[in-house]
Structures are given as C-alpha cells and as structure tokens.
Amino acid sequence: MTSVLAQASDTVPDDNTGYVAAAYLVFFALALIYFGIMAFKLQRLERELVELNELADRKLAPAKPDAAPAETTP
C-alpha cells in the first residue's frame, strides 16, 4: 500500500500547481462573496421599493371616492 502511494506521489508534478490554483481561487472566492453580499443588499433595496410603492398606492387610493361625488353635483 505504501509503495503504491509512493508511486502515485511520484507521478504528481512538483510544480506547485495546487498553490497557484488556491491563490486564484481565493481571489475569485472573495469576489463571489462580495457579489453575494451585493445581491443580498439589492434584494433588500427591492423589498423596500415594493413597500414604498404599496404605500404610495394606499395614499393615492382614498382620493378617488372623494372626487367622485363632486363631479355629479349640478
């Protein structure tokens, strides 16, 4: 078993490829985490916007019944 492992490790090139991949992955992972946080913030902003839109609708809605009788008065 040990000799098999030793043979397998001999076939792995000693060129530090793993370290290079790890360093670039760190960069991309940081960027992805940042984009994830950005997406979360955007979601919150969208939710607030929807709330405000509903609030604006509610504010505008009562004005219509008041205006209607005024038009029918001779």
Next chain:
Amino acid sequence: MTYGNRLRATSIAAALVLMVAFGLAFFSAKIEADQGFSQKIFYVHVPMAIVALCGFVFGGIMAIQHLRTGLAKYDLKSYVAIHLSVVLGVGVLLTGAIWAKAAWGTWFEWREPTLVSFLIVFLLYCTYQPLRFSIEDPEKQSRYASVFAVTAGAFVPLNFLAVRLADPYIHPRVLNQAGGDLPDSFRLPFYLGILGMALLFSALYQYELSHKNSRAQLRQLRRKLGGEEEAVGRSAAPQVSSS
C-alpha cells in the same frame, strides 16, 4: 446626485482587462526559472496589494476633503475606499501566504519587512470600523474617522518608503527606480493586472456609493409619503443625506 452612472462600463472593462491579464499570465508569460509555476501568483497578489495600498491613500485624500469642506459625501467616499481596501487586504494576505508556502516553505516570514509592514497597515485599518462603531454621534463619528483616515493614509507611503530603505530578507523588490527587474513577457500581464484590479476597485466603489445613496433616497421618499420611519440603529457606516 447619482454615483452609478459609469458602473456598467467600469464593470465590463474590469472583467475584460482582468480576463486578458490572467490569460496572458498563464499562456504568454514565461515560467520563471527560480520559482517555477508558483510565480504565477504574482499576477494576482501584487496588483491586489498595490490597489489596496492606493485605496488606503485615496481614503485619506477623501478624508482631507471631508475635513476641509465638511461635506458628508467625502466621508462616505473615504469610508467606502477604506472598506474595499481592507477586503482587498484580506486577499493580499491570503494569496501572499499561499505564495510564501509554495516559494519559501512557510506561510509567513516574520523577518521580512515587506510582509510585516503590510500586516501592520492591514491591522491598523482593521480598527477603522470598530472606531466608527464606537462613536454614537454621527457628526463626531465622521470627524474622528476622517482624522484617523488622514493619519493612517499618510502612514502608508511612509511605511512603503521605510520598507524600500530596509534590507530585504527574502521578498523580491519588483519595481525599482531603474524600471524594475521584470522580463518583457512578465510586464504586460502585470500592468494589465494592476489596471484590471484598479477597474474592479472602481466598479465596486461606485456600486457601494450608489447603493448607499439609493438607500438614503428611499428613506427620504418614505418620509415624504408619511410612512413609518425605518429604525436606524447604531452603525459604523456614514449617515448619508439624500440631497
């Protein structure tokens, strides 16, 4: 005022330039004779470090503007620049540790002035957010934070100079007064890497400013519509006015 006008263009430019830089680094730049393939980390580590340090200095310049004019927008700009530079600083330390392990067999070399000085600068800026958070009054918070940003921002080039004057232990000096020791095939991907990283910083900077401005605008709109005031708790982030 809007901050995100050039966000799309900057984001696309950052992605394109970084893609070209990394592509050239892997497929065009030669394998370095001494370190071999692990030297490829240079193209992501060094541009990140340069942009992070420049971001700290930029944060200091914005803080000077804030102290001079008293305008909250400069405090916001200083805060965002420092915040992003700290994030990049995390990347610099992690990629640097990986590179050090590959090249020198150790995660960190305490006898090397370049490494220790960057760690000191990073830890110094790590105290910026807690400092802001510890001050409740927004006016005082922004003023004290600006004083900190100016002092720490002045420390960055001084620190860089001190490292240059010190004897290097193992960390190579890439750029010198003679134009650097970089071979030609290393130069283009390296410079493009710096440009790409600066564009990425700029895109994220604009995004953060735009997001904070949008939230302030929404708060103002909510007030105008007579909605319930959003409870604004104690925060390290500057209170942005929506004007």
